[in-house]
Amino acid sequence: QVQLQESGPGLVKPSETLSLTCTVSGGSVNTDTYYWNWIRQTPGKGLEWIGYVYYSGSTKYNPSLKSRVTISLDTSTNQFSLSLTSVTAADTAVYFCARDGGGGHGSGSFYYWGQGALVTVSS
Amino acid sequence: DIQMTQSPSSLSASVGDRVTITCRASQTIISYLNWYQQKPGKAPKLLIFGASNLQSGVPSRFSGSGSGTDFTLTISSLQPEDFATYYCQQSNRTPLTFGPGTTVDIK
Numbered sequence: 234q235v236q237l238q239e240s241g242p243g244l245v246k247p248s249e250t251l252s253l254t255c256t257v258s259g260g261s262v263n264t265d266t267y268y269w270n271w272i273r274q275t276p277g278k279g280l281e282w283i284g285y286v287y288y289s290g291s292t293k294y295n296p297s298l299k300s301r302v303t304i305s306l307d308t309s310t311n312q313f314s315l316s317l318t319s320v321t322a323a324d325t326a327v328y329f330c331a332r333d334g335g336g337g338h339g340s341g342s343f344y345y346w347g348q349g350a351l352v353t354v355s356s
Numbered sequence: 357d358i359q360m361t362q363s364p365s366s367l368s369a370s371v372g373d374r375v376t377i378t379c380r381a382s383q384t385i386i387s388y389l390n391w392y393q394q395k396p397g398k399a400p401k402l403l404i405f406g407a408s409n410l411q412s413g414v415p416s417r418f419s420g421s422g423s424g425t426d427f428t429l430t431i432s433s434l435q436p437e438d439f440a441t442y443y444c445q446q447s448n449r450t451p452l453t454f455g456p457g458t459t460v461d462i463k
Binding site for chain 1: 357387388390392398399400401402405406407409411443445447448450451452453454455456457
């Protein structure tokens with residue numbers, strides 16, 4: 234059974250960088266079958282897809298965040314990470330990592346999720 | 357971006373009721389539509405992928421239908437554990453986008 238777990242600071246100051254890591258167990262991130270995603274949820278904007286990273290290191294980001302986002306993969310630790318720069322209060326959210334379902338209609342649907350990490354942007 | 361809308365935004369129902377939630381995409385997404393259930397403090401759980409494919413382990417009272425721009429999630433006989441918020445999500449094009457959610461609560 235694949236499990237994902239987010240970790241990182243729960244409080245980030247405005248203008249600084251938000252950094253989160255997702256640790257994957259029960260499966261390898263070094264596979265050409267799946268995409269590894271970050272999604273966030275706020276009361277105001279609901280669920281927002283941030284982007285994904287593929288085992289090759291290729292990425293795709295939401296254009297609304299693209300200038301501030303980096304998602305990377307570390308196969309040696311079986312983790313992937315999110316970096317969001319120049320944060321403001323609007324970036325306060327619960328951040329989820331998720332794995333998609335693989336090819337066909339599974340691609341782009343989120344089969345496995347982490348439990349979520351609340352990140353608050355405040356001075 | 358493909359905009360997703362859902363109706364109703366909330367509904368009240370009783371155990372045993374048949375419940376239908378509608379999702380509409382701003383342009384065709386063929387059948388790349390997924391449904392999730394979320395309970396407070398938890399991550400969303402995938403129920404249906406590809407518009408009508410039941411995810412493994414999900415009870416058969418859940419079903420999905422539709423194609424193009426209009427989709428439906430049906431719960432044939434609502435159970436106590438089904439009171440939750442339901443989201444649709446399109447996976448046809450990036451950026452992947454979600455609907456605003458439909459909250460199902462107890463009448």
